[in-house]
Amino acid sequence: RAVIPVEIMKTxxxxxxxxLLFESGGAPxxxxxxGVVEVVPRVALQTMDGAAGRLHxxxxxxxxxxxxxxLGGSASAGRLSTRILVVRGADPREEGNLxxxxxxxxxxxxxxxxxxxxxxxxxxxxxxxxxxxxxxxxQAVRRIEMPRVLSPALQNALFRHPAGGV
Numbered sequence: 001r002a003v004i005p006v007e008i009m010k011t012x013x014x015x016x017x018x019x020l021l022f023e024s025g026g027a028p029x030x031x032x033x034x035g036v037v038e039v040v041p042r043v044a045l046q047t048m049d050g051a052a053g054r055l056h057x058x059x060x061x062x063x064x065x066x067x068x069x070x071l072g073g074s075a076s077a078g079r080l081s082t083r084i085l086v087v088r089g090a091d092p093r094e095e096g097n098l099x100x101x102x103x104x105x106x107x108x109x110x111x112x113x114x115x116x117x118x119x120x121x122x123x124x125x126x127x128x129x130x131x132x133x134x135x136x137x138x139q140a141v142r143r144i145e146m147p148r149v150l151s152p153a154l155q156n157a158l159f160r161h162p163a164g165g166v
Contacts, residue, residue, distance in 0.1 A: 016113055019134055020085065021141065022106040025073035028141045029103075030110070030134045035146045037086040037098060039106055042078070050157040055100050057086060063158040064100030070149065071127045081105045089146035090155070097159050101149070110136045117143070 018033035045053025051063045052075075064084060068076045076082050083106040090099035116135040131145035150158065 016111045017117060019110050019112050019136070019141075019143075020106060021108040021110055021136065022083075022085075022103040024068045024071050024076070024103060028139065029067075029144055030112075030136070030141045031085065031087070031144045031146070033109060035087050035089045037088055040084045040086060040100075042082045042084055042102065048158075050154065052102055055084060055086075057098065057100070060098075062086065062098045062100055064102060065150070065154075065158070066102040067144075067149075068102070068104065071129075076102045076104050079104060081107050087146055090149050094159065099150070099158070110134075112136055 019030040020033055020036055020039070021028065021030050023029065040055075040057075043055070045055055045064055046061075048054040048063055052066045052069070053064050054061045055064050066075050068074060082102065082104050085101040085103055085106065087099050087101055088097070090097065090101075112134050117132070118134070119132040126142065128151075129144050129148040130142045131148060132143045134141045134143045
């Protein structure tokens with residue numbers, strides 16, 4: 001019976017994570033697919049204070065924010081590739097709360113080796129939600145971390161009402 005040395009196993013079975021790649025304000029970003037529930041087309045939203053609107057998603061209302069605007073830029077462009085990412089984890093106080101994020105050019109999912117995922121501090125001036133980088137096809141891409149997307153004040157504003165409340 002053959003025995004495979006651990007060193008060979010480590011190199012042949014390299015851990016990989018899935019990241020959704022998108023743009024915001026023309027800059028590339030990535031979000032771990034583990035926090036993404038679904039990617040839906042950009043649709044008309046119902047008005048909601050403090051947000052781009054709210055989306056009726058699978059029988060309940062969820063707040064939607066424009067990530068480009070949150071990151072200090074202008075609103076996302078109305079392209080065919082502009083999508084709403086339905087994500088969990090944006091409100092760390094309540095596990096079941098979902099959030100919609102409007103992003104541009106959300107058209108790729110990439111398998112990234114664990115060695116290419118960095119938790120190094122973001123560069124000076126980077127938004128608070130940037131938790132490091134992902135290297136994909138030789139390019140450094142800012143990595144978004146869901147619990148850091150919304151400020152505490154915005155979390156309170158968006159999630160203060162029960163789901164479906166106005």
